[in-house]
Amino acid sequence: MTRYANLSGHSGVVAYEAHEGSVVVEFQGGERYTYTASSAGTDAVAEMQRLARAGCGLSTYIARHRLGYERSAR
Numbered sequence: 604m605t606r607y608a609n610l611s612g613h614s615g616v617v618a619y620e621a622h623e624g625s626v627v628v629e630f631q632g633g634e635r636y637t638y639t640a641s642s643a644g645t646d647a648v649a650e651m652q653r654l655a656r657a658g659c660g661l662s663t664y665i666a667r668h669r670l671g672y673e674r675s676a677r
Contacts, residue, residue: 604629608658616662619655625673626651628661636672643670 604618604627618629625639626648640648647670654661 605655607655607661610657610659614659614662616655619661621652621655624648626655628655628665630662633677634675635677636675638665638670639673642673 604620606618607614607616609616615630616628617631620627624645625637627635627637628651629635638648638651643651647668651661651664651670654664
């Protein structure tokens with residue numbers, strides 16, 4: 604997983620892993636959520652990947668859009 608830059612200093616996201624058609628997001632506490640094109644939508648996954656790489660806005664985007672996830676794990 605790639606460490607999330609957290610440029611705002613207030614994000615609950617600590618790491619992410621981008622794949623074609625999906626993104627895995629790890630939050631503080633160790634919970635990992637996998638968002639896929641089928642669960643969240645192709646455009647949403649692309650935007651989450653962009654925000655993850657930018658290091659800012661990912662947690663807010665997920666919360667505002669109430670995105671569905673494929674699975675969660677610790």
